[in-house]
Amino acid sequence: MQTIRFPDKTTWNTLLQRPVMDTSTLEQKVNNILQDVRCNGDEAIRKYAAEFDKVMLTDLQVPAAAFAEAEATLEPALKAAIQQAAKNIETFHRAQQEKVQMIETMPGVQCWRKPVAIQKVGLYIPGGSAPLFSTILMLGIPAMIAGCKEIVLCTPSLHPAILYTAQLIGIEKVFTIGGVQAIAAMAFGTETVPQVYKIFGPGNQYVTCAKQLVNKSGVAIDMPAGPSEVAVLADDTCVPDFVAADLLSQAEHGPDSQVVLVTTSEKVITDVENALNAQLDKLPRKGIATAALENSKMILVKDMQTAIDMLNAYAPEHLILACKGAENLADKVTDAGSVFMGNYTPESAGDYASGTNHTLPTNGYARAYSGVSLDSFVKKITFQQITPQGLQNIGATIEAMAAAEGLEAHKNAVTVRLQAISANK
């Protein structure tokens, strides 16, 4: 890791710049696949599975028997862990349910807002080295709580933990489709795969590009994606071994992961660096973590206020406060995806099991975007109902404003009604 001491505020932006993701070179290639699947459906999906994944797909949908088999295969301890995580995630997301509040803004003018499930959603779980069954919990559980009518899951991985988790939370439509083809299938629908209104889930740069392109054509997506990142704010009360472990748990995600340590203590830098080196040697994903650490930074600042200002400017996906008075510092956080407070709150708790969602805004998007939550699976539809008396109360206001905006028909929609009310009296 590079160490930077007391950087001037004017350099913060450059110092904390993320690697620029340029998907424009992929766009043509990805768009061709999207359009092919749009026109040729399942046949195109099979073609690309053979071409890219060297897989001959017969049935695209995972048969019911496969779920029972997965359940029988999986270790009981892992099943218990997935169940416990599911329970915590459900508890946290169920608490996000909103009661409908009737608001009478004027006598006879009633307005309210009701969360209604997005009727059809698609979840994408990538294949690759790690079977991300935890992401099925993070996306599937709020989709179920929201009441989405159709939940489609596409994944190239038929790892037993993937199938077990899908079944546990009640997702029945699982398709063994990966990559750009999967995004296309859910965005446009095929003979086998239902079309959905919103697509969630992580993926490589091709999948990310595909999500951006279908978003332009009207399908909603969870959020723009970038490499995962963590920032740790540590003072002398931190435990260097814990900080090093947290930095490494981010670094092992990928060579483009971002890891930042901000501290007020020179000693923390030395101690964390030593702990990092000791732990790194034992990791199976040492190569990946080493590459990520090469682009990563330890930054020494003069005081906590400077640290918080710098971290808010960075707007990290994950922020760990490994310092005294974490509660007070947390109040000053204005820009972060998720915050982990104190020495015994590792980021991996939120990644898997504490209950919060692990699908979070990367790449500085935390300045304006929230992580996935129950909100991500509903629309909040507003309703209003006005009585004749209510319209008499509010009518003149509407008429005056509509007239001043030069929209006479808007005004007239009130006037004809007020005239009818008067005539009926």
Place this chain on the structure above:
Amino acid sequence: MQTIRFPDKTTWNTLLQRPVMDTSTLEQKVNNILQDVRCNGDEAIRKYAAEFDKVMLTDLQVPAAAFAEAEATLEPALKAAIQQAAKNIETFHRAQQEKVQMIETMPGVQCWRKPVAIQKVGLYIPGGSAPLFSTILMLGIPAMIAGCKEIVLCTPSLHPAILYTAQLIGIEKVFTIGGVQAIAAMAFGTETVPQVYKIFGPGNQYVTCAKQLVNKSGVAIDMPAGPSEVAVLADDTCVPDFVAADLLSQAEHGPDSQVVLVTTSEKVITDVENALNAQLDKLPRKGIATAALENSKMILVKDMQTAIDMLNAYAPEHLILACKGAENLADKVTDAGSVFMGNYTPESAGDYASGTNHTLPTNGYARAYSGVSLDSFVKKITFQQITPQGLQNIGATIEAMAAAEGLEAHKNAVTVRLQAISANK
């Protein structure tokens, strides 16, 4: 309006298709302006104002004195109307504030979620024939309630009602900049205009294209935009004069506005058509409304269930239920931006003054997007704090899942802490 009777379900999609907006031909032109403002700041803004709007801008920021002058100019009745609308909008949006709920998902594992204002937001209000001061209320009031630290308003219109409304709700930074230049100024910042994290507001196809392009480069936007639209569901209990007035209040927005009437009654079609023709003649914006009506449809269906199914498939921005049992029907609405119930609830009430927001998803986006609300101006940041005892409760779950996903460093972030807890006992 075209009349279609008992269309087969397979034809609904085609029948209710929106005009396709293709901004790709504009993209190069819009992008050039964006990049010019990004590089050359205020100088580029002045250049485009001279070129496109034939305006020589000296001061970009509206001086404080102009607000007082606007207030003195404006009719008292209009000021009172704006104040009343502001009060209702504030009441409705303030009720959307969320209390922070501490959730203990397991003993010693505390998680919560806190809405935090997006620190810097930009509002765009277009010029053109109608001074859209109502949109300042709809965007500025929730921004104020959320507590956004910097609220920037760009508009080419210095209509007194615009300045009065901005001042009324406390927006101080108003810049007399329009079009693509305004979006560029707020997205990238200039010598005079502060950079923001999220941009809100309507605009023509150039502005819409500019918002899409800056969104790709990392600035959030309120929502994708399309021409405004209304669908009215009417039965024999409707008042044809009211329905006609509502259809026209949508049609006068622009020649590309969408107006749809769905009814179970042949008589309603005849009566509404007659009322439309009678009212249309008296409208100052008759030309625009006539053009919009040419693309619009009256659809006769066999029963209310078919009507609701069709309307959910269409997912209109505005849905008026001018029929008996509007409450029961409202419960069946799964896809709409905002719903207006009963004969005395014109859409223009929600456009101006009832309290609900008028920035709503068009173009079928209501399937997956909500209208603007307080939520649009905050991020919901999750927090968690785990005690040593709590980590002992949840630790094995995290370890098992991380190991199964092949992420040993994630597991180790828990293991090092559990070992330290055991060692300290």
